[in-house]
Amino acid sequence: MTSHSRKIAEFGANLKLSDVPPEVVRRAKGIILDGLGCGLFAAKLKWTEIIAQTVKDLEPAGGPASVWGRGEKASATSAVLINGTAVQGYELDDGNQACFHAAAVILPAVFAAAEFLGEEQVSGELLLTAIIAGFEIGPRIGLCMNGDQMIVKGWHAPGVFGSFPAAIAAGKVLGLDADGMYHALGIAGTQASGLMSAQFGSMVKRMQCARNAQSGLYAALLARNGLTGIADVFEVEYGGFCTTFTQSNDQFNLEELSKGFGSHWETMCIDLKRRAALGTNFSAMDAVEEIVAEHGITADDVEEVIVKATQATISHGIWYYEPTGLTAAQMNLGFGIAMQIIEGQTFVDEMVDANVDRPDLMELARKVRGERDEKREQAPRNLHRGAEVEIRTKDGRSLSKVVDFFVGSHHRPLSDEQITAKFRALGLKAFEMPVLNRIEDLVWDMEAQSNITELNRLLCSGSST
Numbered sequence: 001m002t003s004h005s006r007k008i009a010e011f012g013a014n015l016k017l018s019d020v021p022p023e024v025v026r027r028a029k030g031i032i033l034d035g036l037g038c039g040l041f042a043a044k045l046k047w048t049e050i051i052a053q054t055v056k057d058l059e060p061a062g063g064p065a066s067v068w069g070r071g072e073k074a075s076a077t078s079a080v081l082i083n084g085t086a087v088q089g090y091e092l093d094d095g096n097q098a099c100f101h102a103a104a105v106i107l108p109a110v111f112a113a114a115e116f117l118g119e120e121q122v123s124g125e126l127l128l129t130a131i132i133a134g135f136e137i138g139p140r141i142g143l144c145m146n147g148d149q150m151i152v153k154g155w156h157a158p159g160v161f162g163s164f165p166a167a168i169a170a171g172k173v174l175g176l177d178a179d180g181m182y183h184a185l186g187i188a189g190t191q192a193s194g195l196m197s198a199q200f201g202s203m204v205k206r207m208q209c210a211r212n213a214q215s216g217l218y219a220a221l222l223a224r225n226g227l228t229g230i231a232d233v234f235e236v237e238y239g240g241f242c243t244t245f246t247q248s249n250d251q252f253n254l255e256e257l258s259k260g261f262g263s264h265w266e267t268m269c270i271d272l273k274r275r276a277a278l279g280t281n282f283s284a285m286d287a288v289e290e291i292v293a294e295h296g297i298t299a300d301d302v303e304e305v306i307v308k309a310t311q312a313t314i315s316h317g318i319w320y321y322e323p324t325g326l327t328a329a330q331m332n333l334g335f336g337i338a339m340q341i342i343e344g345q346t347f348v349d350e351m352v353d354a355n356v357d358r359p360d361l362m363e364l365a366r367k368v369r370g371e372r373d374e375k376r377e378q379a380p381r382n383l384h385r386g387a388e389v390e391i392r393t394k395d396g397r398s399l400s401k402v403v404d405f406f407v408g409s410h411h412r413p414l415s416d417e418q419i420t421a422k423f424r425a426l427g428l429k430a431f432e433m434p435v436l437n438r439i440e441d442l443v444w445d446m447e448a449q450s451n452i453t454e455l456n457r458l459l460c461s462g463s464s465t
Contacts, residue, residue, distance in 0.1 A: 003232045007258035008137055009181035012168035015136075017129045017447060024265045025447070028132050030419045031094055033443045034272050035087050035103020036068070036459065037423035040430040041348065042089035043069030047203040052082050065115040066460035069430040073460070076112040080217050083108035084210025090348065091330040092426065095279040096270050096410070097385055098139035099147025099157035100165075104209040106134035109166040109217045111456065113173040116221070119456050122173060124442075124449030132267060134169030138162065139266040144234070144256040145245065148312035148384060151196055159194020159208035160245060166216020167223075174224050184219040186229020189241045191215035196316070199278075199331040201324030271409040272419065276351040280385060281317045281333040282406035284309065287389035288340050291399050299342050299364050301393045307333060308373040308388040318370035323357035334368035335361060348426070385409070431462040438464070 002010075017025065042048055052070060055078040062072070065079035068086060073079075087093050088104035095101055110130045114122035141164055147157035167188040171181050194212070198205035223229065233241050234257060242252040273279060284307045291297065307318065317333035329335045330351050338361045343350045355361060376383060386404035393399065405411035414422070420440060427436040435458055442455045449455070454464045 004257035005232045005234050010178045011261045012133045012181045013178040015133050024267050028267050033423050035107050037426035038092045039086040040069040041426035042086040047206045048086045065112045066456050068459045071461035076116040080108040080112045080214045081210050084213040085207040088209045089206045092276050094270050094272050098142025100138040100142045101158040101209045102135050102270050105162035105166050105213045106169045109170040109213045113170040119453045120451045124446040128446045130169045130172035133172050134165040135267040137168050138165035152315050154196045156194030156196045160192045162212030163188035163215040166213045167219040170217045170220035180223045183229040184223035186233045187219035189233040201328040205327050269410045272414050274408045275346040276348050277336045278331045280313045281336050283403040284387040284389050285336050286406045287401040287403040288337050291401050303394045304392045305368040306390045308371045310377045310384050311372050314370035321365040329356045334365035338364035435462045
């Protein structure tokens with residue numbers, strides 16, 4: 001019987017864009033545009049600057065690969081690290097119920113692989129096909145491993161398994177056959193890591209998905225040159241990926257790894273964000289937004305906020321808020337709820353360093369507490385990211401709202417127009433509107449491009465020459 005590891009390798013090697021339904025292709029382009037906007041916005045933020053400077057120290061001569069929004073070049077593997085950090089660098093990028101950050105992991109790896117080969121040799125169709133391959137494989141691994149439970153255990157799930165889809169996507173660009181993909185998976189798996197404690201104020205949280213994207217690119221390049229990897233890396237019992245990261249023989253489902261290839265498209269289940277915050281907090285924040293809109297309450301009215309959600313949501317997002325840094329503020333549900341009530345928005349102009357220790361936000365954030373909702377945990381998986389919020393007011397009212405699916409989730413998706421508007425709002429931090437408009441054109445019509453030279457140069461410096 002063919003192993004699931006082999007099936008993943010064969011899917012990645014054999015996928016053609018003509019195999020992909022038009023609506024999936026369109027959705028993938030929207031996710032790509034969203035991810036590029038996130039990367040351009042964060043290209044010159046302090047953590048991206050630190051990583052870019054470190055790369056310059058190591059590679060003073062630069063390299064062939066573009067660093068987005070900075071007008072700089074680096075080696076392929078270093079460009080992945082910088083670009084991936086930027087995409088995931090402000091909690092603006094996509095996610096899904098499998099705990100996978102698609103754009104942060106896949107886009108840097110495929111663009112760097114293309115420039116390693118020579119941007120003029122890689123068509124838009126090939127790049128798009130490689131990206132979709134990664135978008136399809138990443139969530140399946142997260143579903144196999146139950147990404148929410150990995151987070152409860154302390155693993156940063158998308159940082160742990162992101163190297164696999166990055167390896168497949170980069171390998172697709174590099175022309176690996178199924179055997180090469182199989183070995184790339186085995187090389188990628190042994191590089192996996194990512195700790196959830198990074199969310200408590202550190203900058204390193206910003207680069208964990210990028211590090212996995214980098215590991216995936218290394219895996220593909222090493223496999224291309226003949227290095228062999230762990231055979232059946234998902235299935236092997238002793239020291240295999242699934243048994244080791246779950247510390248069990250039964251807390252994973254290998255069938256999810258290749259389930260529905262070619263008939264069910266996980267790309268359609270990737271969620272996009274309209275907030276600069278932790279995605280598992282969004283249903284509760286949407287519920288608060290609705291309560292405020294309906295009842296007109298202010299921070300002065302609030303006695304207590306109770307969030308009923310899964311243990312994964314509570315473990316990931318609810319703790320006693322301390323102003324330890326912007327990362328922690330963006331990840332903390334109490335802070336997000338406080339920002340939503342007081343400012344009415346939780347986007348990039350609100351989630352800033354200057355607000356991290358604001359007394360009014362801190363006071364309200366500390367009035368938020370979580371209660372585990374075991375009934376929701378026993379419901380179908382697609383309901384696990386939902387929440388019930390109760391706001392108890394000082395005058396004795398109890399205002400409640402249940403939100404099962406947040407705005408921007410694939411159940412309530414952003415439109416192409418909303419995705420484009422977000423891209424422009426973020427991209428204007430790096431480039432002028434004519435440049436952004438041209439990037440949009442190239443992405444929405446990616447498969448028609450004979451090569452990716454213009455898109456690469458625009459992303460790097462805002463110039464097509």
